[in-house]
Amino acid sequence: MQTPAKMPTCFYLALWSLLPLVCPTCTEFMVALPFSPISFCSLPPKPRQDEFNAFFDGIQKQYAALFGLDIVASVRRLGLITYRIAMILTTLRICDDGNISTTMVCNDADFRTAIAMVNVLLQHTAKVFQTLPQQNPQSASDYEPELLRRQFLDALPPEFNRKTYLSVAQKLGIPPKTAENQIKRFTLQGLLIHYAHDKYKKP
Numbered sequence: 001m002q003t004p005a006k007m008p009t010c011f012y013l014a015l016w017s018l019l020p021l022v023c024p025t026c027t028e029f030m031v032a033l034p035f036s037p038i039s040f041c042s043l044p045p046k047p048r049q050d051e052f053n054a055f056f057d058g059i060q061k062q063y064a065a066l067f068g069l070d071i072v073a074s075v076r077r078l079g080l081i082t083y084r085i086a087m088i089l090t091t092l093r094i095c096d097d098g099n100i101s102t103t104m105v106c107n108d109a110d111f112r113t114a115i116a117m118v119n120v121l122l123q124h125t126a127k128v129f130q131t132l133p134q135q136n137p138q139s140a141s142d143y144e145p146e147l148l149r150r151q152f153l154d155a156l157p158p159e160f161n162r163k164t165y166l167s168v169a170q171k172l173g174i175p176p177k178t179a180e181n182q183i184k185r186f187t188l189q190g191l192l193i194h195y196a197h198d199k200y201k202k203p
Helices: 015-022 027-032 045-067 069-092 108-129 140-155 162-171 176-188
Strands: 011-013 038-042 103-106 193-196 199-201
Touching (some): 045 069, 069 103
Parallel strands (some): 038 103
Antiparallel strands (some): 011 038
């Protein structure tokens, strides 16, 4: 499976057409806005881009392992939506500081906000995806193990041992042997790392 396509460092945003929607009263800004495209980027670009790619690479691998390859397109689409949300949040700040330059820079707060918003959308995507008709129709009971696997993975702490994952499994009603097999499967799929004897962690 290929990793997600890397997002471009800069997007071009015609602010003169977007600003009336986000700041209708700022008529003086409309006069000052250039008619040429304005570059949008994050600062610092490289670390922020690496964090963005690492986040969605992990989400894509996790969702593909849990729900199949059909969900990958939805994950990548939300990657693009994240970038668009960051652009909108950055544009809204013009109304506060009046700063109009040829390069709009997304600050750390807006980047974190965009990621947090899309994180919720990712959870909704997984929920909706399970209700969509499948090419090979399955009974409702066929979806239960898939959902339970995701709940099991989400409930595991960042680092844990066998005693911990068995305790989590017990709370979810998962038999110990099934939990052991699922941990092995998560490890093979790259969703967990078995880095020492009886020690596991999430990537």
